[in-house]
Amino acid sequence: MKPTTPTADLVRGIWRENPVLIQLLGLCPALAVTNSVENALAMGIATFFVLLGSSVLVSSLKKWIPGEVRISTYILIIATFVTVADLGLEAFVPAIHKELGAFISLIVVNCMILGRQEAFASKRPVGRAALDAIGTGIGFLIAMVMMGGVREILGTGSFLGFSLFGPNYEPWVVMILPPGGFLTLGFLLLVLAWVERRRARSAKPDAAMSGAARPETARPDAGTPDRSAA
Amino acid sequence: MNQNVFWILLSAMIVNNFTLMMFLGLCPFMGVSSRVGTAVRMGLANIFVLTITAICAWFLHNFVLPYAPYLRLISFIVVIASMVQITEMAIKKLSPALFRQLGIFLPLITTNCAILGMALWQTTKYDYTLIQGLFYAVGAGLGLTLALVLMASIRENTELSDVPSLAKGTALTLIIAASLSLAFMGFSGLGSAS
Incomplete structure (x- = not known):
């Protein structure tokens, strides 16, 4: 693993390697509980807490975790934090806890969290692991609120419970039902791909031209600059 | 009773399809769904793990968890992880060819949210008996397989x-x-009429 700066550790997860929109990890909660912004926020914050806690713990225990049983150890650590989050939500916001139901417990099997432990926290000092967890957690929260916002605005005509379009708006009920989740994420990915392509085109017109002339050599050149620019 | 069990199976399989209506098990749904053959095998492995987990979850729920309710999540995930490990070792021993075909997706069943979700719903939401739980697990597994295929x-x-x-x-x-998913929504309300 090549060394990175603390800022890069923090910023990377927020957008350029956004867990949901770019890496497509943690899709189950991103689709299942984003039928309103409120649920999406609660889920995002709970996941953020679990990710931060387990990253810090895994990173500080990394010397004592044997390699053969590391995955089970990570899962146990994550499950402990999820239990804390579950009981905490039940105590403070029982209404939301009831709405989210078993999906809070299902944070355990969110591949994004396990992925961060395996790929980052188990190899880095505690501070860096915490920064990475904060960045990834914020990235997850952003993706959740984007999904929840689109689905709530289109599906009920309101945002966080405030009516937006007046009484004549006919809500697209399907958006808050299961198909709407798949559809919203699909179209978000389409929009992102479109934006990415436009930016690549306007940033590197000459690279694209030389890519057409010499495809073998120019393709990696055309690929890397927009990754670092984004 | 018989009809009850039948409805549990049908409901878990079609009306509340785990993948398309409840968003569980999306990782294999996105990752392993490019070939029909792999999808079928993945579905069968899932049915197997789901069934064993259902039995273990029922035992834990009735004999262990009344004394320590806060251990539910941790004990379930440990049971699932060990079941997947045992399945993996058994398949490796009995059929190395199948083991190679399933590859990385076998250990990944551990983090398939459908398994944990099924165990949690079976015990906390519905409180099924052992037989009902078994039918629920098989229905959920068939539903996953159906969606994958x-x-x-x-x-x-x-x-x-x-x-x-x-x-x-x-x-x-x-x-x-x-x-x-829109198509499966057409099945909603199927059981409520009868």
Whole structure:
């Protein structure tokens, strides 16, 4: 693993390697509980807490975790934090806890969290692991609120419970039902791909031209600059 | 009783399809659904793990968890992880060919949210008996397999068709999943009439 700066550790997860929109990890909660912004926020914050806690713990225990049983150890650590989050939500916001139901417990099997432990926290000092967890957690929260916002605005005509379009708006009920989740994420990915392509085109017109002339050599050149620019 | 069990199976399989209506087990749904053959095998492995987990979850729920309710999540995930490990070792010993075909997806069943979700719903939401739980698990597994196979057969066909280059890959898969999910919504309310 090549060394990175603390800022890069923090910023990377927020957008350029956004867990949901770019890496497509943690899709189950991103689709299942984003039928309103409120649920999406609660889920995002709970996941953020679990990710931060387990990253810090895994990173500080990394010397004592044997390699053969590391995955089970990570899962146990994550499950402990999820239990804390579950009981905490039940105590403070029982209404939301009831709405989210078993999906809070299902944070355990969110591949994004396990992925961060395996790929980052188990190899880095505690501070860096915490920064990475904060960045990834914020990235997850952003993706959740984007999904929840689109689905709530289109599906009920309101945002966080405030009516937006007046009484004549006919809500697209399907958006808050299961198909709407798949559809919203699909179209978000389409929009992102479109934006990415436009930016690549306007940033590197000459690279694209030389890519057409010499495809073998120019393709990696055309690929890397927009990754670092984004 | 018999009809009850039948409805549990049908409901877990079609009306409340785990993948398309409850968003559980999306990782294999996106990852392993490019070939019908792999999809079927993945589905069968899932049915097997689901069934064993259902039995273990029922025992834990009735004999251990009354004394320590806060251990539910931790004990379930440990049981699932060890069951997957045992399944993996058994398949490796009995059928090395199948083991090679399943590859990385076998250990990944541990983090398939459908398994943990099924165990949690079976015990906390519905409080099924052992027999009902078994039917619920098999129904859930059949539902997963059904969704996987449907998705894989559609994706095998879209490979040859001319789709906009922007939509290639996950975006297209998600939009197909949305239409499949719409179709499954037609089944909702199936059991409530009778």
